[in-house]
Amino acid sequence: MLSENLSLNPNIKLVAIDMDGTLLDEAKQLTAENKEAIRKARQAGVHVVICTGRPKSGILPYAQELGLEDDYVIANNGSWLFKTNDWSPLASHSLSREALEHIVAIFDNTPGINLVFFTQEANYALGKELYPAAIRDAEIENSKLYHTTFEAFLDLDIPVAVAVFMGEETVMDAFQDRADALLSEQVATVRSMDYAYEALPLGVDKGRALKDLAAELNLAPESIMVLGDGNNDLEMFDFAGVAVAMANASDAVKAQADFVTHSNQESGVAKAIYDHIL
Known part of the structure; x- marks a missing residue:
């Protein structure tokens, strides 16, 4: 039986997760399996960072449902970096x-x-x-x-x-x-x-924001796992030590990943967490 306070892969300290097509199913809901896996990852001391093209308003209800009350969120494809304890912006980029x-x-x-x-x-x-x-x-x-x-x-x-x-x-x-x-x-x-x-803005993407967050937390790319399904996730794939594509991703996205997990309809986020972290 897996201990709930033990990470079996101590190398992974942070997992960054896209939302639409990845964390959420097609009904835009969190599955029970994904919620439980994320709870266990956080209990094992792993940062769980939502990294999405959505704005804060489209992230906040899900972050609250997941209990991400003291972590980080990357919004608008890297234009915003928030601390979830008070949703204060730690970094922002804007168009001139x-x-x-x-x-x-x-x-x-x-x-x-x-x-x-x-x-x-x-x-x-x-x-x-x-x-x-x-x-x-x-x-x-x-x-x-x-x-x-x-x-x-x-x-x-x-x-x-x-x-x-x-x-x-x-x-x-x-x-x-x-x-x-x-x-x-x-x-x-x-x-x-x-x-x-x-x-x-030029130079802004999810990968850039994740790199900045890793520097803030003093984490090496090798200690980061990312999950995504779209073209806007590829810069994250390039930066992180472990890149996981969803089964529902395009062939081009899968080709850039280290692993492919189940689809967003099949709680692929949970499977990736259990396979590579817990």
Whole structure:
């Protein structure tokens, strides 16, 4: 019987876990198996760090459900690093005014797409109207969503962690093909979901944030395990000593991983924790 206060792999001191498609099942719920495995990992002294493209509002209820009251969260694909005891930001990155103007010029109110500015407390959507993808995303992530203009948003003088183009998959495919090279002149880009194409400050990604956290905690990459399923997890895979892809990940993501676990529908996070930590 496994002792609940013994880590059988003392080399792993931190596990960083993506949310959508990884920690959460398709109903956006935490399975009992994942919750129990995370409880045991924390009891064994392992840091459990949610590392996601979601904003704080979309993370907080799950962090509370998991009891992550004294750990760390990486949000908005590395733009924010929070300490969960009081959700104070330990590090933040934001898009410059020049970068925002560059992004908005390329967006040019493209029909069928919203350009959504993610700030710490709310999201602000540009576009001819609010389209279903942006509305669904705000509902999933418990985010306040305001429909505005660029000029009105600038008057608020709020830092933007990430700007996300949102629309239906085929519309986003065509837009990304047209815009990627132009956007990459001033921002980092990643297609995090089929409906979401993100523009971040240059040099900002999950891997960079995880590297900064590791330095803060004096942890070597070899003592870190990461789990993910998407393109926005690959920088984490490159940094960590152990990279685990979900069975539901694309072949390209699996090819960059050291191991493949069960799918998010089958509590793959729990299996990876038991296989590689406990």
